[in-house]
Amino acid sequence: MKQAKKFASFLLALVMVFAMATTAFAAGTNSITVNDAQKGETYKLYKMLDLSVNEANTAYSYTVNSDWDDFFTNGAGKDYVDIDIQGYVTWKESKKDAVSMEAFGKAAAAAVSGKTVVATETPTADGSFTFLNLDAGYYLITSTNGNLAIVDTTPTNPAATVNEKNVDHTLDKKVQEDSQAEAEGNGWGKSNSAQIGDTVNFQTTITLKKGAKNVVMHDKMGNGLTFSGANSVKIADLNSNTTAYLTEETDYTVVTTGLTDGCDFEIRFTQTYLDSLTTDTTLTVTYSAVLNENADITAGEKNDAKLTWGEKSETEWSETVTKTYQFDVLKYAANDTEKNPLAGATFQLKDASGNVVKLIKVSNTEYRVANGDEPGAVDSFTTVDSGKIVIKGVDLDKYTLVETAAPAGYNQLKDPVDVTVLDTNALTVEVPNATGTELPSTGGMGTTIFYVVGAILVIGAAVLLITKKRMSNRR
Known part of the structure; x- marks a missing residue:
């Protein structure tokens, strides 16, 4: 006892x-x-x-x-x-x-x-x-x-x-990358690449300790990312034998308005849900954003998340970076050793699937990828003689350039030009154009030969007439 x-x-x-x-x-x-x-x-x-x-x-x-x-x-x-x-x-x-x-x-x-x-x-x-x-x-x-x-x-x-037994909660944020080689595992890592207009998927893993109070997940996106909204948020409970999802409003709410801390949205867990936890619980929060026209070509777009609880306790910010890239197109005459830009060539940019990439004209020498059905989008770009054409907002991927019209006096390219985008933003795709073979012109050797042949025929006829006349006189 x-x-x-x-x-x-x-x-x-x-x-x-x-x-x-x-x-x-x-x-x-x-x-x-x-x-x-x-x-x-x-x-x-x-x-x-x-x-x-x-x-x-x-x-x-x-x-x-x-x-x-x-x-x-x-x-x-x-x-x-x-x-x-x-x-x-x-x-x-x-x-x-x-x-x-x-x-x-x-x-x-x-x-x-x-x-x-x-x-x-x-x-x-x-x-x-x-x-x-x-x-x-x-x-x-x-x-x-x-x-x-x-x-x-x-x-x-x-x-x-x-x-005090209130152990700190934890949070870790990752972004989905199509390329397994660049991801840390299972297609998720700390950075990825995307084309303007692409949907970017994020995954935040949260561990909540039993006894949690006032838990809020904060998410802050760069100007080049547009949150896809509360409907894109899914929260899975990894502690269950079969994947179970939390219920919005009952277990959490997604708040996008009235925020004063610079965040794009917050996920606020209800105290009723927190009180129901009988053990440490791991949650996976997935949501998405669209890479928009403000994407930073140099630094990429950051997405930060952190967890707060109690009155003043919080984790450090956990960060991911989504990068987008650019390349240059230099069109020049094939016989120009100085490779001066050649105006008047029209190209379409196509992605790896063969789809035409819509573009927005920023200036005569700059275009960027359009954000979805953005007004003013065009299907092609035309070269100018004032400089290279820069294309911004492309993924770290393979593309092709298809010439749809050649400059006057030049032959149109028969085959597409392959483009493999580099992460240095220093790629220049050189596209030479050859002129056609010069044809004979009036007054040149092309007519002289007709004159010579004509003269020979005339002389031949005269000889024939004289010969016939002499034979006639002998009779």
Whole structure:
């Protein structure tokens, strides 16, 4: 029996949802130290039960603190304690298990509104702090960081110690890459490449600890990314045997308006869902964005995510980068050793699937890939003699250039020109154009030969006439 009681006490010390500590000895001389407290979180102390101890510290009794009468007589507390006719409190043996104590802690935390706060601490650094000058009693400590701590119920301990058990949650963000060679594994990595107008898929893995409070995922996108909206958000619970998805509104909400922290959207988990967690839970949050016309060719587009909880606790930002690229087209005459730009050649740009890539004309020498059905998009571009043509917003992929019209006096290319985009943005695709073979012209050797042949024929006719005449005279 004695061992069973010790084991029950051990369970209480490990799994209590909120820190409770019991102190004894003279009034106002007791203390409770909280170890591993977290910077910026607020810890509040409530006295739930009063404690009376004899001078020899060999006998003690609990009574309900007046603030908590209703909780223990009509509220959730009545299911955990027995109160005799004299008002003395004993804990029900059937409610000393870990699950029951966890439920009691949550119920107590939900009932603190209007209760007297004995003391409040908000640490300025991670570490320990101590509530001092306390009367003997049974105390509840709440934390804005979460609702896991331990309990100390030894009445003869005037300097109780509790340990903050609200372990930090974690977050890791990745982006989907089509090329397995560039991804860290399973097609997901920290960077990818895309063409303007492409949909980019993101995956954020969150680990929520039991006892979580006020958990929010924040997502901040660069100007070159447009969030696809709440409908693109899916949250899978990886702890279940078969993939289960959280339900919007019931388990979380997606917020896109009224945000003041520079984020594009937030995912706010409901407290009802967080309270339902009985173990550490890993979630995979997937969503998408479109790479738009503002995409930065040089630096790429960043997408950052972080997790906040409690009042001031948060993870570091987890970042991905989506890159897009450019290349130049130099059209010149094949016999021009200086390769001066040649005007008047019209090309279509086609992707690896043979689809024509729509373009927006930025200037005579610059085009970029159109964002979907963007107004003003064209199917082709035409070279000019003032410089190379730069094409911006392409993927790190293979393309072809198809010449649909050659400059006047030049032969149109029969075959497409292959383009393999480089991640240096320094690719120049050189396209020489040859002129046709020069044909004979009037007044040249081409007519002289007709004159010569004509003269020979005339002379031949004259010789024939003279010969015939001489033969006639001899007769």
